[in-house]
Amino acid sequence: xxxxxxAVVFAVTWFMVFxxxxxxxxxxxxxAGSVVPGTPAGAPAQENVRRKARITTWIALPLAAxxxxxxxxxxxxxxxxxxxxxxxxxxxxxxxxx
Numbered sequence: 001x002x003x004x005x006x007a008v009v010f011a012v013t014w015f016m017v018f019x020x021x022x023x024x025x026x027x028x029x030x031x032a033g034s035v036v037p038g039t040p041a042g043a044p045a046q047e048n049v050r051r052k053a054r055i056t057t058w059i060a061l062p063l064a065a066x067x068x069x070x071x072x073x074x075x076x077x078x079x080x081x082x083x084x085x086x087x088x089x090x091x092x093x094x095x096x097x098x
Contacts, residue, residue, distance in 0.1 A: 027044070
């Protein structure tokens with residue numbers, strides 16, 4: 001696995017976790033009872049995106065590390081997702097092209 005692949009795994013994991021964490025403890029302006037003129041009532045009452053991004057990072061780091069570890073161990077490979085048989089049969093271990 002290259003550094004770029006690891007970065008992509010982390011980015012995808014981070015955004016998936018971020019979209020899960022974002023609505024947790026969400027309080028809208030309507031629920032708080034103070035709607036700022038010119039904003040929708042469903043807008044957040046407090047801005048806490050930085051805190052949620054920090055929480056997301058701490059959750060996504062071990063998840064992405066676990067995913068990279070599973071990929072590097074060979075427990076799951078690309079051939080496991082080849083449902084149409086496009087890649088052909090897997091080569092036998094120890095077999096060479098020479």
